[in-house]
Amino acid sequence: MAKTSSKKNSPHAAAGDDESARGRLLSAATHLFCKNGINATGIDAIIEEAGTAKTTLYKLFGSKTNLVNAVLESEGKQWREWFIGAMEQGGGDAQAKLTRIFPALKSWFAEERFYGCPFINAVGEHDKDAKQFRNIALKHKKIVLGHIEKLAGELGSAEPAVLAHQLGLIIDGAIVAAMISRDPGVADTAALTAGALLGQAKAKKKRAAEQLEAV
DSSP states (O other): OOOSSOTTTOSOOOGGGSOSHHHHHHHHHHHHHHHHOTTTOOHHHHHHHHTOOHHHHHHHHSSHHHHHHHHHHHHHHHHHHHHHHHHHTTOOOHHHHHHTHHHHHHHHHTSTTOOOOHHHHHHHTSOTTOOHHHHHHHHHHHHHHHHHHHHHHHHTOSSHHHHHHHHHHHHHHHHHHHHHHOOTTHHHHHHHHHHHHHHHHHHHHHHHHHHHHHO
16 A cells, blocks of 8 residues: 655655554555455565565564554554645645645555555455444544534634535545545545635625624
8 A cells, every 4th residue: 555655745654654563464464465355465475575584473462453553543643644734735824735635645556556545445354343443533533524523613613523524534535535536636526626615614604703793
């Protein structure tokens, strides 16, 4: 899943930059889980790609489940740093930052090793009652939506939490659509939908200000 590029331009720092056994195992597991699926990827494939012994994997992670958890935590942290950085880079007001979401996603969708969201994929291929991966995914989404909600509040939205969740649904939908279609251009369509929501939020703010002035 990772692509050799800078953190600024990609959601995936090269996990293999850490040439330790742990770093190589995380890098190999991340790539194979994202490309082939967690259930379809065996321990033997991971250690072969990482160039480590099976005993090393179990010594460092204890089990495949723990390795999956470590991959999701690592991927989530890297993705959030990239995503929030992409919004904040260049400064500007809240609308400018929120408008940067979908051009950034389009760049990600165009990467050779774009395989979709690891959290959506992990939850999707496991028992829907299983909490182990769902909890990590919810933690990730809470942080992402929290930042979007903060910007929505700065934008002047009367209901920043609602706007954040609306944008979050558009983001998730675009990720899934891009994974299925292999078309980065779905981000442009998503941007149009999000732009309409941002425009409505600004219009409501303007009307509210005009009503206050009229009192």
